[in-house]
Amino acid sequence: MNSRSACRSVVVVVVVWLGCFCQESWSRGPEDLEQNAAVQRFRSYLRIPTVQPEPDYGPAIAFLLGQAQEVGLAARVLEFVAKKPLLVMTWKGSSQQKLPSVILNSHMDVVPVEEEKWIYPPFAAHMDEDGNIFARGSQDMKVVGMMYLEAIRLLKARGWAPVRDLHVLWVPDEEIGGNDGWGKFAESQEFADLNAGIVLDEGHISYNQTYIVDYGEKAMWWLVIQAFGGTGHGSIYFDNSASENLFKSIASINAFRESQMNLVKAGIKPLEEVVVVNSVFLKSGSPTPDGFTMNIQPSVVEAGFDVRVPPVAEMGAFMNKRIAEEWAPKSRNMSYYFTVKTETKNGDVPVTIADDSNPWWTLLKKAVSKFNSTLSPEIANGASDSRFARMQGVSALGITAIQDVPFLIHSDNEFGVTISGGSGTEVHGLCHERL
Ligand SMILES: *[C@@H]1O[C@H](CO)[C@@H](O)[C@H](O)[C@H]1NC(C)=O
Ligand SMILES: *[C@@H]1O[C@H](CO)[C@@H](O)[C@H](O)[C@H]1NC(C)=O
Ligand SMILES: *[C@@H]1O[C@H](CO)[C@@H](O)[C@H](O)[C@H]1NC(C)=O
Numbered sequence: 386m387n388s389r390s391a392c393r394s395v396v397v398v399v400v401v402w403l404g405c406f407c408q409e410s411w412s413r414g415p416e417d418l419e420q421n422a423a424v425q426r427f428r429s430y431l432r433i434p435t436v437q438p439e440p441d442y443g444p445a446i447a448f449l450l451g452q453a454q455e456v457g458l459a460a461r462v463l464e465f466v467a468k469k470p471l472l473v474m475t476w477k478g479s480s481q482q483k484l485p486s487v488i489l490n491s492h493m494d495v496v497p498v499e500e501e502k503w504i505y506p507p508f509a510a511h512m513d514e515d516g517n518i519f520a521r522g523s524q525d526m527k528v529v530g531m532m533y534l535e536a537i538r539l540l541k542a543r544g545w546a547p548v549r550d551l552h553v554l555w556v557p558d559e560e561i562g563g564n565d566g567w568g569k570f571a572e573s574q575e576f577a578d579l580n581a582g583i584v585l586d587e588g589h590i591s592y593n594q595t596y597i598v599d600y601g602e603k604a605m606w607w608l609v610i611q612a613f614g615g616t617g618h619g620s621i622y623f624d625n626s627a628s629e630n631l632f633k634s635i636a637s638i639n640a641f642r643e644s645q646m647n648l649v650k651a652g653i654k655p656l657e658e659v660v661v662v663n664s665v666f667l668k669s670g671s672p673t674p675d676g677f678t679m680n681i682q683p684s685v686v687e688a689g690f691d692v693r694v695p696p697v698a699e700m701g702a703f704m705n706k707r708i709a710e711e712w713a714p715k716s717r718n719m720s721y722y723f724t725v726k727t728e729t730k731n732g733d734v735p736v737t738i739a740d741d742s743n744p745w746w747t748l749l750k751k752a753v754s755k756f757n758s759t760l761s762p763e764i765a766n767g768a769s770d771s772r773f774a775r776m777q778g779v780s781a782l783g784i785t786a787i788q789d790v791p792f793l794i795h796s797d798n799e800f801g802v803t804i805s806g807g808s809g810t811e812v813h814g815l816c817h818e819r820l
């Protein structure tokens with residue numbers, strides 16, 4: 386890659402992105418915030434209820450097309466699955482060479498709410514006297530999408546123009562797995578044509594000047610194991626009943642689970658770096674109208690586990706072997722299957738290199754260093770659309786450049802922007818606060 390122009394694109398975008406909401410006019414108090422155009426745009430977007438499981442993306446697309454026009458970005462809508470549109474805004478770069486492009490990604494959908502648990506209605510974007518804006522999506526991740534656009538507005542106002550193409554992507558479906566959104570997009574000719582070099586996507590909320598950057602994520606394996614045995618009367622003993630065989634597996638799974646949990650408890654590894662395995666269902670017996678038949682040993686018993694595998698080299702192969710040989714061995718008349726299993730490349734879940742051997746990483750690091758901030762690479766515990774880009778061999782880093790707000794992703798009373806600090810004049814929230 387041409388790292389000099391890459392530098393300009395990424396550094397400038399991220400720098401302005403971090404800085405965009407920290408203009409002086411912001412430090413005068415919430416009355417002025419009401420009038421602030423960026424705040425108004427953010428709240429307008431939050432008021433569009435793109436809530437799963439059946440979001441109507443139409444109004445969000447209409448709003449965003451309006452934004453693209455105002456900002457001066459080309460825009461086109463793609464639809465790989467009916468009613469699940471994907472919007473691509475493009476700022477053409479000046480270079481004639483086919484330089485890898487920058488994609489700034491955000492998903493439009495949000496998770497459901499339990500409205501009665503909210504102190505303000507979740508789609509009203511209420512702003513309290515501290516400047517906190519309450520709404521579903523105010524952290525995950527409408528805030529990030531709007532930060533991209535505000536950054537681009539400022540860049541344009543300063544007369545800056547990118548060398549390589551910059552795409553702002555608005556996608557559906559992320560909160561229900563993303564297969565109909567990024568999943569389809571990643572395999573399309575449209576994606577190939579973007580010639581993406583780096584995707585910036587959502588990440589963890591950061592607590593201080595150290596930005597948490599997700600460079601990979603755990604694989605989700607939803608495992609069902611089944612044990613078979615002869616059925617027999619409940620009053621007799623025989624070897625190798627289905628239940629007996631399953632209990633041997635459960636003992637083995639529990640021992641492994643404890644070993645992993647102990648690593649976390651002892652502070653040797655964070656949760657993100659161990660295998661998590663939790664029992665989610667047990668199924669056996671012959672139901673009667675008011676319970677179960679009590680004198681028959683069942684011939685089939687099943688157990689379900691939510692297993693999360695960290696993207697460590699060889700870990701997938703290691704776990705596959707363990708499941709086949711210890712948790713559900715044929716020799717014990719057992720079988721297993723996965724209801725969900727994250728796709729892998731050569732058996733492993735791909736990660737993005739998060740050190741200076743990846744020039745995009747170096748650029749991001751340089752960009753945040755201008756704000757006296759550093760990066761802390763982490764494996765994400767949950768899933769994001771980044772994995773689809775990584776599967777295509779494209780770098781993807783998850784960073785939600787918000788600091789000093791509690792982590793409220795998927796929680797009740799999620800809020801974004803905060804204005805706080807001893808004198809009430811310090812700006813926190815959507816961006817870095819001390820500029
Ligand atoms: C910043 O936050 C991280 C957690 O993301 C924590 O590990 C670290 O100790 C904090 N640093 C300071 C200086 O508070
Ligand atoms: C497996 O099933 C076969 C056939 O039903 C039986 O003979 C054998 O004892 C079983 N073995 C175990 C370990 O359950
Ligand atoms: C970063 O730290 C230096 C030295 O302490 C200071 O002069 C500068 O203003 C800080 N920059 C920002 C953006 O906070």
Ligand SMILES: [Zn+2]
Binds near residue numbers: 525526559587
């Ligand atoms: Zn999200």
